[in-house]
Amino acid sequence: MSWIREGELNLLEKISANILKAGPMPKHVAFIMDGNRRFARKKHMERQEGHMQGFNKLAETLRWCKHLNIQEVTVYAFSIENFKRTQDEVDGLMELAKQKFVKLLEERDNLEKHGVCIRVLGDLNMLPLDLQQLIAKAVVTTKAHNKCFLNVCFAYTSRYEITNAVREMAWGVEQGLIKASDVSEALLSECLYSNNSPNPDLLIRTSGEVRLSDFLLWQTSHSCLVFQSVLWPEYSFWNLCEAILQYQLNYKTIQKARDFHREHQALQQLEADRACVAEHLQHHGNGKPADAQRRQEALLHYTACREERIQDFLEALKQKRDSYFNDLWKEAVLA
Amino acid sequence: MALLYGLLWRLLLVLVHANRALVSWLRVRLRSWKGRLWERTMAALVLPSALARFPDHQKKLNHNNPDANANPVNRTASRRSRWLSDGRSLEKLPVHIGLLVAEEEPSYTDIANLVVWCMAVGISYVSVYDNHGIFRKNNSRMLEEIVKQQQDLLGVDGSKYNVEFLSNGSDKHQHHVVSCRPTVKVLSPEDGKQTIVQAAQQLCRSVENKERSSKDISVSMLDILLRESKNIPDPELVVKFGPVDSTLGFLPWHIRLTEFISLPSHRNVSYEDLLGALQQYSACQQRLGQ
Numbered sequence: 001m002s003w004i005r006e007g008e009l010n011l012l013e014k015i016s017a018n019i020l021k022a023g024p025m026p027k028h029v030a031f032i033m034d035g036n037r038r039f040a041r042k043k044h045m046e047r048q049e050g051h052m053q054g055f056n057k058l059a060e061t062l063r064w065c066k067h068l069n070i071q072e073v074t075v076y077a078f079s080i081e082n083f084k085r086t087q088d089e090v091d092g093l094m095e096l097a098k099q100k101f102v103k104l105l106e107e108r109d110n111l112e113k114h115g116v117c118i119r120v121l122g123d124l125n126m127l128p129l130d131l132q133q134l135i136a137k138a139v140v141t142t143k144a145h146n147k148c149f150l151n152v153c154f155a156y157t158s159r160y161e162i163t164n165a166v167r168e169m170a171w172g173v174e175q176g177l178i179k180a181s182d183v184s185e186a187l188l189s190e191c192l193y194s195n196n197s198p199n200p201d202l203l204i205r206t207s208g209e210v211r212l213s214d215f216l217l218w219q220t221s222h223s224c225l226v227f228q229s230v231l232w233p234e235y236s237f238w239n240l241c242e243a244i245l246q247y248q249l250n251y252k253t254i255q256k257a258r259d260f261h262r263e264h265q266a267l268q269q270l271e272a273d274r275a276c277v278a279e280h281l282q283h284h285g286n287g288k289p290a291d292a293q294r295r296q297e298a299l300l301h302y303t304a305c306r307e308e309r310i311q312d313f314l315e316a317l318k319q320k321r322d323s324y325f326n327d328l329w330k331e332a333v334l335a
Numbered sequence: 336m337a338l339l340y341g342l343l344w345r346l347l348l349v350l351v352h353a354n355r356a357l358v359s360w361l362r363v364r365l366r367s368w369k370g371r372l373w374e375r376t377m378a379a380l381v382l383p384s385a386l387a388r389f390p391d392h393q394k395k396l397n398h399n400n401p402d403a404n405a406n407p408v409n410r411t412a413s414r415r416s417r418w419l420s421d422g423r424s425l426e427k428l429p430v431h432i433g434l435l436v437a438e439e440e441p442s443y444t445d446i447a448n449l450v451v452w453c454m455a456v457g458i459s460y461v462s463v464y465d466n467h468g469i470f471r472k473n474n475s476r477m478l479e480e481i482v483k484q485q486q487d488l489l490g491v492d493g494s495k496y497n498v499e500f501l502s503n504g505s506d507k508h509q510h511h512v513v514s515c516r517p518t519v520k521v522l523s524p525e526d527g528k529q530t531i532v533q534a535a536q537q538l539c540r541s542v543e544n545k546e547r548s549s550k551d552i553s554v555s556m557l558d559i560l561l562r563e564s565k566n567i568p569d570p571e572l573v574v575k576f577g578p579v580d581s582t583l584g585f586l587p588w589h590i591r592l593t594e595f596i597s598l599p600s601h602r603n604v605s606y607e608d609l610l611g612a613l614q615q616y617s618a619c620q621q622r623l624g625q
Contacts, residue, residue, distance in 0.1 A: 022337070022344035159591060163554045166535040170542040170549035180539035185528050188535060210595045210619070217587040221527065225580050225595070246580060249351060253437075253579045257466055261524065261584060268529070 002103060004110050005063040013237055017068055020241060023248045026201035028072040029065065030223070032215055033058065035207030035231030042231070048092045053233040055100060064237050066114075066148060068244070072197060074151040076215045080126065080160055094131060097154070101134040108141055115147025121193035122156035123164070124328075136328035151197060158217035165191035168317055177313040181276055182306055185265055190314055194219055202247045204240075206232045222258045224250045277302045355578075359599050366605065411490035415455060421610055422456030425617040429571035431460035433522075433593070435585050436601055437577035441465055443477060445601050447484035449574075452606050454517040455489060456613065460567050461519050466583035468523035477521055520567060524584040531588055534560040561588055569593065572616045574609070576601035594619055 009017060033054055040050025058075060065073055078097070083090060104111070104118065111118075120139055124132045135154070168191045172178040178187075189195065199219045205212075208229035212220070226243040230236070277298045422428055432453050434446065446463060453461045463470055463477065470477050534557055541547045569589045573582075575597045582590065596612045598604065 018336075018340045019343045019347060022341040023348070157591075159554050159558070159588065162531065162588065163552060163557050166538055166557060167549050167552045169535060170539050170552055173539045173542045174549050180536055180543045183532060183536045183539050185532050188528075188532060211593055212590060214591045217590060218528070218531075221582055221584045221587050223581060225582065227595075245347070245351065248348065250578075250580050254581050257579070257581070257583050260467065264524070 002107055002110075003059055003062070003100070004107060004114060004116070005059050007063065009064075009067050009237070014067075016241055020244055020248070021069060024251045025069055026224075026244065026247050027070065028074070028198055028200045028202075029070050030074040030076075030200040030203045030216055030220065031058075031061070032076045032203070032205040032209075032213065033232040034205060034209055036233060038207060039231040039233040047089060048096070050233065051093060051096055055096065057233050057235055061235065061240065062150065064240055068240070071147070072149040072151070074121075074153065074194070074197070074200060074216070076153045076156070076213075078122075078154045078156070079214065080123070080155055080157045081214070083126070083155075094128060098131055098134060101131070101138050104138050105134070105141065111142055112145065115145045116142060117145040117147075117149045118142045119149065119151045119196065120154050121151055121161070122154045123160060124155065126155040133328055133332035136325045137332055139325050140329045149197065151194065153215070156193070157214040158212075159214055161193050162188070162218055164193070172313040172317070175316070177316055178309050181272070182309060182313075184269055184272065186269070187310060189218070190310075191317065192218065199223060202226065202243060204228065204243050206230055206235060206239075222254060222261060224254055273299060273303050273306065276306075362599075366607070370605070370607075411488065415489055418452065418455035418606075419457060422458075422613075425456075425613055427617050428457055428613065429616060430458070431462065431568050431570040431572075432458050433462045433464060433570040433573035433585060433590075434601075435573050435575040435583070436463070436465040436470075437575055437579040437581070437583055438600060438602070441469060442602050443473075443480040444484065445604055446470075446477070447480040448488070448606075449601065449604060449609060450481050450519055451484045451488050452609050454485075454519075456610075459517055460570075461517065462522050462567070462570060462586075463519070464522040464585050466524055466585075468525065470521045471523035471525075474521050478519070481519060518567070522586065527584045527586050527588075530561060531557075558588075572596065572612075574598060574612050576604070 008014070036050040036054035037047055038050075039053065040047050043050075062073060078093060082093070118138050120135050124135060127135075165188050169178065169183055169187065173180055194216070200216065200223045202224045203212075203216065203220050204226050206228050208227065210227045212225075216223075224247045226246050228235075228239055228243065230239050277295065280302070281295065281298060434449055434453075436446065450461050450463065537560065538547070538552055538557070542549055569591065570586070570593050572594050573585065573590065573596070575582075575595060577600060580597070582595070594616055596615055598608055598612060
């Protein structure tokens with residue numbers, strides 16, 4: 001089964017899609033595709049077959065998303081916790097992933113036609129080397145595409161991602177690129193694996209579980225959460241419509257909460273800058289009290305310097321991450 | 336065409352809203368009907384047995400205060416034992432529950448009721464959160480209200496339910512919490528991402544001072560830092576009140592495995608609503624990645 005499904009929606013689906021599109025639509029939807037194994041048990045099939053059907057459903061969902069003008073989708077494919085499953089099942093999932101990434105590389109023309117950019121979020125070092133190389137190839141080949149984005153969270157947990165962001169910032173401090181006082185909410189967001197994406201507007205979890213299971217904890221703090229009881233392989237276009245409708249009902253309130261949070265964050269940054277400037281003036285002002293104008297100038301100067309430091313640091317971080325994929329890719333080509 | 340679709344969309348939204356209103360109206364009607372039935376059965380069954388169970392208590396009070404009606408004390412006592420046995424009858428009870436209020440203009444009395452009920456069924460940690468930080472700003476009013484409701488609902492005799500209040504950071508000496516004492520914590524968005532940022536800053540500072548290398552930073556290190564400043568286990572259950580389906584910034588680090596259960600509103604919320612949510616939680620199974 002391929003990643004990209006062609007085909008239009010049927011008439012009823014098209015009408016419903018158009019009605020929904022008259023309202024505010026989510027630009028980025030995240031899925032926890034839960035219920036593959038329960039589905040397999042229910043249908044008396046092999047566990048691996050359940051995972052297979054789960055993947056096929058993902059391809060179908062991506063087609064629906066395209067028709068609903070949802071440009072970005074993030075899916076939870078494999079959690080670091082999943083390594084605790086039986087060796088047999090973990091091997092099966094790794095094998096499935098390999099097959100699918102090989103398939104993806106075969107379809108690169110089609111991906112280019114649709115402008116699909118694939119990103120993989122997680123700690124790839126935990127995966128077998130051949131899978132790492134396949135992923136690197138897929139990521140590097142589709143990097144320039146910009147019509148729709150698919151983020152696959154693989155060997156991922158949100159706590160690990162946040163910790164990794166802290167580690168990257170600490171690396172920046174070690175390299176002398178930033179100061180510890182430059183660490184802020186905005187900077188931490190920029191250091192997450194998901195730094196290239198806006199926060200998801202809508203998070204959907206299937207199979208009736210009502211928790212996040214360590215998925216995008218930071219990014220979904222102001223997202224609409226929809227828990228649906230259907231098992232993932234049985235997910236339908238109408239389930240997706242229902243979730244979007246729920247998003248639309250929540251839209252105004254969540255937007256307001258987001259704005260409130262953004263204002264609060266800006267205020268906090270200003271306060272932090274002021275505190276740094278005050279400390280600086282105290283150290284270098286020879287004990288003289290600084291007048292308002294001088295303080296204001298110092299604040300502007302400090303903010304500009306801080307922003308420049310952060311720019312440089314993020315540039316260096318981006319290079320570091322790109323070179324990781326490029327090196328893997330080169331290795332794979334040479335091998 | 337676009338206009339037609341727009342109209343249809345509005346119509347759809349109106350229909351959904353109407354549907355929701357109808358459902359919540361029915362729920363209230365059903366509850367008041369059930370509540371009346373419940374009261375009558377209680378009056379018939381539980382009160383006599385409660386009278387039998389706490390005779391000396393009643394005597395003592397009657398002795399001190401001959402004019403007083405014995406009824407309220409008995410009622411609080413029977414209520415208390417009923418709540419405690421409700422808590423025991425559940426297969427599992429959260430150690431830490433979060434109450435997330437996603438509504439404008441919070442009602443302090445209702446929140447205080449919820450907190451007291453949570454403590455009465457045997458939950459050790461109760462966190463109260465709203466995304467505007469209103470409760471935090473009015474911390475003392477919140478706590479006063481809780482104490483008042485505690486006395487109203489559990490009686491003056493509720494010495495077992497002494498509440499320990501933690502307010503942010505300022506009172507470090509209170510952090511050795513005596514077990515079996517329920518703890519109430521009022522949370523605001525600042526306890527969420529901002530606390531993670533502070534922990535990150537702290538780690539980066541130690542790297543700046545060459546006390547630690549960036550490679551040493553691990554999930555458990557960050558977790559310990561974030562736990563120390565709270566001294567509370569992760570909430571196993573968050574009950575969210577209000578029509579918004581979002582966590583609205585509730586402790587992002589700590590809700591990794593938290594179950595979310597929604598109730599339509601915290602205003603006039605009843606004990607049965609809360610118990611329903613607890614029962615739903617008790618029926619949930621977690622596989623922890625397996």
